[in-house]
Amino acid sequence: MTAPTTAPIRRIAISTGGGDAPGLNAVIRATVSAAQRRGWECVGIRDGYNGLLLPERYPQGGLVPLTHERVRGIAHLGGTILGTTNKGNPFQFPVRQPDGSLRETDRSDELLAAFAREGIDALVTVGGDGSLAIAHELGRKGLRVVGVPKTIDNDLDKTVTTFGFDTAVSFATECLDRLHSTAESHQRIMVVEVMGRYAGWIALHAGIAGGAHAILLPEIPFDLAGVAAKVRHRDALGRMYSIVVVAEGAFARAGERALMAPAEAGHAERLGGMGEQVARELARATGKDARVVVLGHLLRGGSPTAFDRLAALRFGAAAVRALEGGLSGIMVSLAFPNVEYVPLAEVAGRMKGVPLDGDTLQTARDLGIALGD
Numbered sequence: 001m002t003a004p005t006t007a008p009i010r011r012i013a014i015s016t017g018g019g020d021a022p023g024l025n026a027v028i029r030a031t032v033s034a035a036q037r038r039g040w041e042c043v044g045i046r047d048g049y050n051g052l053l054l055p056e057r058y059p060q061g062g063l064v065p066l067t068h069e070r071v072r073g074i075a076h077l078g079g080t081i082l083g084t085t086n087k088g089n090p091f092q093f094p095v096r097q098p099d100g101s102l103r104e105t106d107r108s109d110e111l112l113a114a115f116a117r118e119g120i121d122a123l124v125t126v127g128g129d130g131s132l133a134i135a136h137e138l139g140r141k142g143l144r145v146v147g148v149p150k151t152i153d154n155d156l157d158k159t160v161t162t163f164g165f166d167t168a169v170s171f172a173t174e175c176l177d178r179l180h181s182t183a184e185s186h187q188r189i190m191v192v193e194v195m196g197r198y199a200g201w202i203a204l205h206a207g208i209a210g211g212a213h214a215i216l217l218p219e220i221p222f223d224l225a226g227v228a229a230k231v232r233h234r235d236a237l238g239r240m241y242s243i244v245v246v247a248e249g250a251f252a253r254a255g256e257r258a259l260m261a262p263a264e265a266g267h268a269e270r271l272g273g274m275g276e277q278v279a280r281e282l283a284r285a286t287g288k289d290a291r292v293v294v295l296g297h298l299l300r301g302g303s304p305t306a307f308d309r310l311a312a313l314r315f316g317a318a319a320v321r322a323l324e325g326g327l328s329g330i331m332v333s334l335a336f337p338n339v340e341y342v343p344l345a346e347v348a349g350r351m352k353g354v355p356l357d358g359d360t361l362q363t364a365r366d367l368g369i370a371l372g373d
Contacts, residue, residue: 021164022304023312030316176210193275222372
């Protein structure tokens with residue numbers, strides 16, 4: 001957190017970066033509405049920072065004027081009207097070389113020059129750990145910036161929850177509810193892989209709420225022997241089907257995480273495929289038919305729940321209040337019953353995993369859910 005500044009604000013920019021999450025448009029609406037009540041002009045940067053760093057891609061301009069009419073009626077919509085990207089880190093921007101390869105290049109000074117050229121006095125950036133780490137570095141270089149925590153994964157530190165998480169869990173739970181009937185009808189093992197990266201929040205919450213019989217988390221390297229025993233025990237009781245929820249970042253004690261694609265210039269590694277591995281091994285160990293459902297990007301889509309919508313609206317308004325109060329280098333944080341401000345330095349580069357001593361994990365154990373340990 002930088003020292004409060006009294007420099008006047010006339011024009012602010014809004015950026016949405018990283019993976020999309022239900023509630024982004026609600027943040028945009030609240031930020032614009034609150035800023036306009038203070039007489040500030042608002043613009044949105046297209047696709048993270050690409051609207052300023054790659055203006056040639058946008059014939060109609062890389063900045064979007066955000067007026068009351070432009071943001072009216074968008075709070076319930078999924079996605080983001082500004083677009084987003086997870087390949088546009090200005091400090092490690094992927095630049096095509098003459099030989100066709102990509103090389104990461106620091107273009108942060110170009111970005112700051114573009115802010116100055118466009119008369120932008122401050123930035124509200126909405127994103128996950130990567131976007132907030134970028135915001136922290138931009139703040140250290142002098143940009144007046146406030147971060148808003150966004151991720152369906154709920155893995156950001158210093159906030160009780162992030163918007164998008166409740167929507168993802170609600171949808172995953174609905175999917176599990178539907179899978180119970182088809183799994184029971186065919187006496188199958190249904191393995192459901194969910195997003196979450198290196199944290200098991202979605203898997204744990206949806207698995208408990210949706211009545212899963214086993215949940216595999218990144219925080220607990222698993223041994224499938226215990227899960228297979230759980231399946232056989234259910235069969236012995238005449239319950240001839242089982243639901244297993246697998247976080248995409250889960251891995252076996254003697255194995256590695258499953259990857260869809262390795263890290264490359266400008267892009268982190270892509271997780272995925274652990275559900276298939278688990279289903280194959282459980283089928284071999286139990287002799288039962290095992291099928292896989294990968295919810296994937298379905299968890300990112302759709303309208304935000306009332307909880308996520310309200311959280312996003314509160315975050316957007318709080319970000320404007322922070323700027324009005326002269327704050328910079330902070331993230332708005334949900335800390336019931338209020339929104340608080342925490343330094344970006346305490347958030348950048350830190351991941352919040354599922355606590356192994358938390359009551360939610362203990363609830364799973366008390367319900368008899370196998371966790372692979």
